[in-house]
Amino acid sequence: MIGISEIEAAAGRITGHVVRTPTVPSPGLSALLGVPVTAKLELLQRTGSFKARGAAAKLLSLSEAERAAGVVAVSGGNHGIALAVMASALEVKATVVMPRSAPARSVELAQESGATVRLTESMDEAFATAARLRDEGLTLVHPFDDPVVVAGQGTVGLELAQDAGDLTDVLVSIGGGGLISGVAAALHALRPGVRVWGVETEGAQAMSEALAAGGPVPVAVSSISTTLSAPAVSQLTYDHVAALVEDVLVVPDRDAVQGCLDLAEHAKVWAEPAAGCLLPAARRVCERAGGRVRLGLVVCGGNATTADVMGWAERFGLR
Incomplete structure (x- = not known):
């Protein structure tokens, strides 16, 4: 707790x-x-x-090696925007995985902030993609399980x-x-x-x-x-x-x-x-x-x- x-x-x-x-x-x-x-x-x-708070807290807790490797997040919109913006401010490379149902404006904002955005057919597939990228070396910034x-x-x-x-x-x-x-x-x-x-x-x-x-x-x-x-x-x-x-x-x-x-x-x-x-x-x-x-x-x-x-x-x- x-x-x-x-x-x-x-x-x-x-x-x-x-x-x-x-x-x-x-x-x-x-x-x-x-x-x-x-x-x-x-x-x-x-x-x-509010998502900027959790994203900032997580990014600021990372080691230099983790920040250098980059981060990945799954989002239906707001968490992805927050991670993209806060990562850009802290000079951390970010990848955001979103389902195609995410608002188009959210996708645009994440991309405009410098994140790489990957779109999937469903939220389940988005989580699976993020898990795969984590296994490849990125640090997962989970929207709530952290x-x-x-x-x-x-x-x-x-x-x-x-x-x-x-x-x-x-x-x-x-x-x-x-x-x-x-x-x-x-x-x-x-x-x-x-x-x-x-x-x-x-x-x-x-x-x-x-x-x-x-x-x-x-x-x-x-x-x-x-x-x-x-x-x-x-x-x-x-x-x-x-x-x-x-x-x-x-x-x-x-x-x-x-x-x-x-x-x-x-x-x-x-x-x-x-x-x-x-x-x-x-x-x-x-x-x-x-x-x-x-x-x-x-x-x-x-x-x-x-x-x-x-x-x-x-x-x-x-x-």
Whole structure:
């Protein structure tokens, strides 16, 4: 299990390489949901998502020989962008393996940052390709199955604990589970009374299926939220969620897209479905928790184009 000492060490390591993103009360979301809401605006992070934290923490932990050999990552979008940008800044050669379902803009951003991008037909094939490149000598920077990466993502929770007012419940999106594992570990240490809830979209529900099965299992991926679409969680992230998270809520893609529109209108931020899914889940948390709820939302990323969101809205008949 990741402890607060590892998270604090990661915070010290990545200071100056990433942004301490704003943690702000949101009057618009508070009015929409009917309870006080504080938003951790991680979509304002370098590369547009929290992933820069874990990527920086891992790259800065490598030996000179490992950095000279280069690194490889698998990504549905945000992890690849983050690794490409941070590797370029640290003068490390990076290869990013992405499924063809990854957003075209994510592929472009990784390439523009100097990474070599390899496209595969599926996420499973992407992981297999990355494993092969690791065996050939590259260092794998896993998006979530790495204690150093999880500790880096946990700095989101560290900052939230330090900067937010009184909270009762914090909602965090789950792909492979690296972010929620780190955030939950930080809050468990610093805000032990706060409940942490995970959120997934239908067709990207690897953690909820793992919890039902008693451990990580492969899942079929079909959600439009490619940044949440891990084919399985890891034992590392499963253990953290099983021990530290109240529950994992699953919402339809349509509701996640509506959440994007609501975040734009009421919070004045442009988020991707991986963050939009927090709003429908927040309503369910309010119903279940009862009493005086004070929500924290980790708005994890904003790497969706206007065309992406408008296309999804039209597809689901949303206005």
